[in-house]
Amino acid sequence: MIVGALAFYMFAFVTVAAGVLVISSRNPVHSVLFLILAFFNSAGLFVLLGAEFLAMILVVVYVGAVAVLFMFVVMMLDINFTALRSGFLQYLPLGGLVGLILLAELLVVAGGWQSIAGGAKMAQAAAPLAKGVTNTHALGQLIYTHNVYLFQAAGLILLVAMIGAIVLTHRRRVDVKRQRIADQNARGTDTVEVRKVEVGKGI
Amino acid sequence: MSIDQIIPALPEVFVACMVMALLMLGVFQKGALADQDVKSFRLISGLSVGVLGLTVLLVVMLADRQLMAFNNMFVVDGFATYAKVLVLIASAAAIVLSAGYLERHGVARFEYAVLVVFATLGMMMMISANDLISLYMGLEMQSLSLYVVAAFQREDQRSTEAGLKYFVLGALASGMLLYGASLVYGFAGTTNFSVLADLLKGGAPSVGLVVGIVFVVAGLAFKVSAVPFHMWTPDVYEGAPTPVTAFFSVAPKIAALALFTRVMMEPFGDAADSWRQVIIFVSVASMVLGAVAAVAQRNIKRLMAYSSIGHVGYVLIGLCVANEAGVRGILVYLAIYLVMNVGAFACILCMKRGDRMVEQISDLAGMSKTHPMIAFALLVFMFSMAGVPPLAGFFAKLYIFWAAIDAGLVGVAVIGVLTSVIGAFYYLRIVRVMYFEDAEDPLDAGVSRELKILIGVAAFIICFFFIQPNLILEPAAAAAKALLAG
Numbered sequence: 001m002i003v004g005a006l007a008f009y010m011f012a013f014v015t016v017a018a019g020v021l022v023i024s025s026r027n028p029v030h031s032v033l034f035l036i037l038a039f040f041n042s043a044g045l046f047v048l049l050g051a052e053f054l055a056m057i058l059v060v061v062y063v064g065a066v067a068v069l070f071m072f073v074v075m076m077l078d079i080n081f082t083a084l085r086s087g088f089l090q091y092l093p094l095g096g097l098v099g100l101i102l103l104a105e106l107l108v109v110a111g112g113w114q115s116i117a118g119g120a121k122m123a124q125a126a127a128p129l130a131k132g133v134t135n136t137h138a139l140g141q142l143i144y145t146h147n148v149y150l151f152q153a154a155g156l157i158l159l160v161a162m163i164g165a166i167v168l169t170h171r172r173r174v175d176v177k178r179q180r181i182a183d184q185n186a187r188g189t190d191t192v193e194v195r196k197v198e199v200g201k202g203i
Numbered sequence: 204m205s206i207d208q209i210i211p212a213l214p215e216v217f218v219a220c221m222v223m224a225l226l227m228l229g230v231f232q233k234g235a236l237a238d239q240d241v242k243s244f245r246l247i248s249g250l251s252v253g254v255l256g257l258t259v260l261l262v263v264m265l266a267d268r269q270l271m272a273f274n275n276m277f278v279v280d281g282f283a284t285y286a287k288v289l290v291l292i293a294s295a296a297a298i299v300l301s302a303g304y305l306e307r308h309g310v311a312r313f314e315y316a317v318l319v320v321f322a323t324l325g326m327m328m329m330i331s332a333n334d335l336i337s338l339y340m341g342l343e344m345q346s347l348s349l350y351v352v353a354a355f356q357r358e359d360q361r362s363t364e365a366g367l368k369y370f371v372l373g374a375l376a377s378g379m380l381l382y383g384a385s386l387v388y389g390f391a392g393t394t395n396f397s398v399l400a401d402l403l404k405g406g407a408p409s410v411g412l413v414v415g416i417v418f419v420v421a422g423l424a425f426k427v428s429a430v431p432f433h434m435w436t437p438d439v440y441e442g443a444p445t446p447v448t449a450f451f452s453v454a455p456k457i458a459a460l461a462l463f464t465r466v467m468m469e470p471f472g473d474a475a476d477s478w479r480q481v482i483i484f485v486s487v488a489s490m491v492l493g494a495v496a497a498v499a500q501r502n503i504k505r506l507m508a509y510s511s512i513g514h515v516g517y518v519l520i521g522l523c524v525a526n527e528a529g530v531r532g533i534l535v536y537l538a539i540y541l542v543m544n545v546g547a548f549a550c551i552l553c554m555k556r557g558d559r560m561v562e563q564i565s566d567l568a569g570m571s572k573t574h575p576m577i578a579f580a581l582l583v584f585m586f587s588m589a590g591v592p593p594l595a596g597f598f599a600k601l602y603i604f605w606a607a608i609d610a611g612l613v614g615v616a617v618i619g620v621l622t623s624v625i626g627a628f629y630y631l632r633i634v635r636v637m638y639f640e641d642a643e644d645p646l647d648a649g650v651s652r653e654l655k656i657l658i659g660v661a662a663f664i665i666c667f668f669f670i671q672p673n674l675i676l677e678p679a680a681a682a683a684k685a686l687l688a689g
């Protein structure tokens with residue numbers, strides 16, 4: 001039990017610390033790296049909650065795709081981050097107020113959840129524990145067995161969207177020269193002439 | 204999941220596999236550099252028509268009883284079979300109709316047929332939906348393909364505009380439908396039609412559920428272009444390439460009306476008293492607007508758009524009735540509407556001058572002299588749409604009004620008769636222009652063989668429907684019975 005609690009506090013602390021560093025570090029590349037750290041530690045928190053599928057998705061989608069995309073954007077675009085940051089103190093009161101309102105609302109939600117009749121029961125009902133079925137397995141069963149018809153239909157719809165995009169936008173441009181390797185390979189020797197060029201003289 | 208789970212969806216699986224095979228074939232066929240590749244276009248179009256024909260056989264083979272698949276998300280019954288056969292015929296006819304036009308306008312690309320088949324697949328899924336989620340999936344697949352074909356002539360500003368307009372408004376309608384579906388789910392706790400039907404047997408629906416149903420109705424009314432959600436129809440019909448308009452006015456309408464009927468009758472059938480006045484309003488408003496607004500139109504495609512709004516109004520009378528006779532009326536109307544509209548659009552596609560399409564009503568002048576047969580066929584279609592006996596369109600309206608009067612909705616039936624009299628004015632105006640006005644500049648003489656065959660077959664069916672009406676009536680009655688029993 002103590003190991004679980006220790007792990008939770010470690011992940012939670014690192015997540016929060018990384019979150020603070022994301023907004024406070026001067027170099028935007030560092031910010032993105034701290035964001036990745038925060039994602040990894042949140043994934044750890046999900047594993048502790050028993051939501052291993054969410055943890056995997058968080059790593060695969062957010063770290064693998066979104067954060068890398070951020071990195072590209074940060075590196076490719078020439079944005080002056082110091083200029084963006086210059087009004088930080090000026091906007092602090094407003095931002096702080098929004099943060100305070102959000103905090104108060106969260107407390108109301110949590111308090112309401114605790115005080116209403118049967119709240120604890122509802123909290124459990126939201127996450128029923130299936131015996132012997134991991135949640136990856138359960139999701140797979142839902143998508144690929146129970147709703148296989150919808151899954152396939154969605155695939156076909158995406159295919160239609162793809163065909164549509166190609167039909168409506170793809171065109172062969174006539175004003176560009178493109179390489180045709182087959183044509184190049186098919187050229188006979190008569191079109192090429194090898195000449196010896198003597199040193200110091202042109203052709 | 205075992206293989207017999209898939210058997211009810213066999214036609215859909217077949218279409219899905221074949222359309223992907225056709226796509227691959229087209230992609231690897233396409234070697235030419237030009238923007239249009241007529242050879243692969245013709246090949247893929249021909250094969251698509253073949254695939255749709257085979258699918259009709261598959262659908263009919265599965266016809267006899269009610270089958271569920273995929274955890275009751277998918278249903279096959281007599282109703283679905285009937286509607287699917289109509290949709291498949293309409294799509295095949297639309298592909299045949301478009302060949303000449305697309306080649307002349309330099310946009311003959313094989314993706315057209317592929318997209319039409321994809322749309323057809325979506326329509327079949329809509330018709331067989333037994334769950335709000337599978338309904339939405341089918342609807343989106345159909346709509347997404349339609350948005351693209353509306354903008355298919357991408358060099359043409361009006362076509363692009365039509366596609367964009369349709370897309371934006373269609374997305375809005377999908378949003379309303381989804382909002383309604385989420386309310387239904389929230390207040391009923393299920394999205395499955397069978398479970399919803401059981402739930403509503405228990406008593407009056409809650410207010411939240413009724414609000415949800417109304418939003419679902421709004422979303423569906425958009426898809427069938429019923430007033431007050433019709434605004435997109437004239438612009439999209441006018442802007443889209445003519446064969447695409449022909450396709451829009453038939454197959455998606457039939458599929459959406461079939462879906463509408465199933466949704467209102469099956470899960471929400473026992474709540475009919477809660478939603479009836481909404482449908483009555485939509486139906487009456489569509490009939491009135493379809494009749495009145497069409498009078499001022501100069502462009503024949505716009506006129507057909509208003510005409511189709513009016514027809515949707517008549518069909519929805521059958522839904523107000525909400526019993527077996529009403530559903531039978533709807534199904535008979537849809538079949539006859541299919542034939543009339545395919546024929547009329549085939550005639551419109553013959554209107555070209557100097558190898559370009561013309562689409563003003565005044566361009567029809569003198570057609571009775573230059574194209575006597577086609578002018579006569581168009582006269583038959585126009586009389587039929589106006590509801591002149593003994594043509595098929597008269598019987599279509601007759602069964603609908605009959606059902607309404609039997610159910611005590613005399614007021615709606617009277618308005619229906621009055622609006623069809625107003626509607627007769629603009630249908631007859633076309634006939635007048637064709638027969639009693641002289642052309643300054645006659646239309647081109649050549650008409651392709653496919654168009655001639657389609658026009659001939661459609662005119663024949665419309666003229667001689669009254670000899671053997673049971674060919675359509677009996678399947679329609681069986682389909683209506685299957686829907687009400689299920």
